[in-house]
Amino acid sequence: MRIVDIREKTVSIASPIANAYIDFSKMTCSLVAVITDVIRDGKPVIGYGFNSNGRYGQGALMRDRFLARITEADPDTLVDHENNNLDPFAIWKALMTNEKPGGHGERSVAVGTIDMAVWDAVAKIEGKPLYRLLADRYRNGVADDKVWVYAAGGYYYPGKDQSKLKAEMQSYLDRGYDVVKMKIGAVPLDEDIRRIEAVLEVVGDGRRLAVDANGRFDLQTGIAYAEAIKKYNLFWYEEIGDPLDYALQAELANHYELPMATGENLFSHQDARNLLRHGGMRPDRDFLQFDCALSYGLVEYMRTLKVMDEMGWSSRRVVPHGGHQMSLNIAAGLHLGGNESYPDVFQPFGGFADGIKVENGYVGLPDIPGVGFEAKSALYAVMRELGEG
Numbered sequence: 001m002r003i004v005d006i007r008e009k010t011v012s013i014a015s016p017i018a019n020a021y022i023d024f025s026k027m028t029c030s031l032v033a034v035i036t037d038v039i040r041d042g043k044p045v046i047g048y049g050f051n052s053n054g055r056y057g058q059g060a061l062m063r064d065r066f067l068a069r070i071t072e073a074d075p076d077t078l079v080d081h082e083n084n085n086l087d088p089f090a091i092w093k094a095l096m097t098n099e100k101p102g103g104h105g106e107r108s109v110a111v112g113t114i115d116m117a118v119w120d121a122v123a124k125i126e127g128k129p130l131y132r133l134l135a136d137r138y139r140n141g142v143a144d145d146k147v148w149v150y151a152a153g154g155y156y157y158p159g160k161d162q163s164k165l166k167a168e169m170q171s172y173l174d175r176g177y178d179v180v181k182m183k184i185g186a187v188p189l190d191e192d193i194r195r196i197e198a199v200l201e202v203v204g205d206g207r208r209l210a211v212d213a214n215g216r217f218d219l220q221t222g223i224a225y226a227e228a229i230k231k232y233n234l235f236w237y238e239e240i241g242d243p244l245d246y247a248l249q250a251e252l253a254n255h256y257e258l259p260m261a262t263g264e265n266l267f268s269h270q271d272a273r274n275l276l277r278h279g280g281m282r283p284d285r286d287f288l289q290f291d292c293a294l295s296y297g298l299v300e301y302m303r304t305l306k307v308m309d310e311m312g313w314s315s316r317r318v319v320p321h322g323g324h325q326m327s328l329n330i331a332a333g334l335h336l337g338g339n340e341s342y343p344d345v346f347q348p349f350g351g352f353a354d355g356i357k358v359e360n361g362y363v364g365l366p367d368i369p370g371v372g373f374e375a376k377s378a379l380y381a382v383m384r385e386l387g388e389g
């Protein structure tokens, strides 16, 4: 059993949307196909993965050094003989050969994307949905049969007035979501307050609205927003300042008692541990948003969950960033608190399997081997072109 080829293609997920920090006019992501010599249903098993929005494609890094470490390794060292499958942990170790500790930058995205494609292949070889494989191997066979999801959107873009923002949020409620998220921080505070109040007219209750500043604010601005939004009792106040400024995050906890969220731009279990050590995050109310595809994949995610456990954090406090099926499987299989969803943006990578409806804020997973990409036809069409073309 061996990996015979790994292919990468950088694809556009460009759109006119913007958050407080970046616009997405040139956004790309890496799509990866891990081609094996294992035959299922008369065809070679191919594992697929992609990285979440925000970090761009990582094809150059992959081709420069990571892909050859797998294709040139002794195939036998990458096999899990006990389960007669590929060994994602051994593959991860091979990927990280001659990589120094620290320096968790774009490398974590390149490795994370390849790792997620490996897990798709592993679950396909085992003939199980990934969430089922994870529950069987690591959670005594108990998986969640549905996952809480919230609808992320509310971006800034040219010509988007409040009536369009309200219509967008109404359409998420109409599609079964009970919590929505919008961007803040790209316009002055009073204008954001008017946007928030417009969305509250649609969702009715602050507990159904999260806001995301995308790391834009300094401490003073973060506190000014905290003071201004307190009265709305929002679901969470996300990524207020720079993701690596743990002292800022800790100080905010002295000014905002309601839930905060952060972590999507941390890239390793060491980063996660630093956040929990120094960021003042509160395990009884705050949310962590680590994203497997941006942070060395699922092998590393398990280390992050272990760090959380050791530091007294329930896995239910994690609601990953990225709005993809990979995190959805991790959420169901490893008992996270939920998952992000992008019902409209970043297509065909955002969103879940075709025909699976969100009901009262919860979504189920398709009962097919792997991550479930084959059940999302627009996405699978792009994947197949890379893997089988």
Ligand SMILES: O=C([O-])CC(=O)C(=O)O
Binding pocket: 019, 053, 054, 152, 212, 214, 264, 321, 322, 340
């Ligand atoms: O706009 C982005 O970069 C995505 C983001 O923060 C989120 O989904 O939470």
Ligand SMILES: [Mg+2]
Binding pocket: 212, 214, 238, 239, 264, 321
């Ligand atoms: Mg965010």
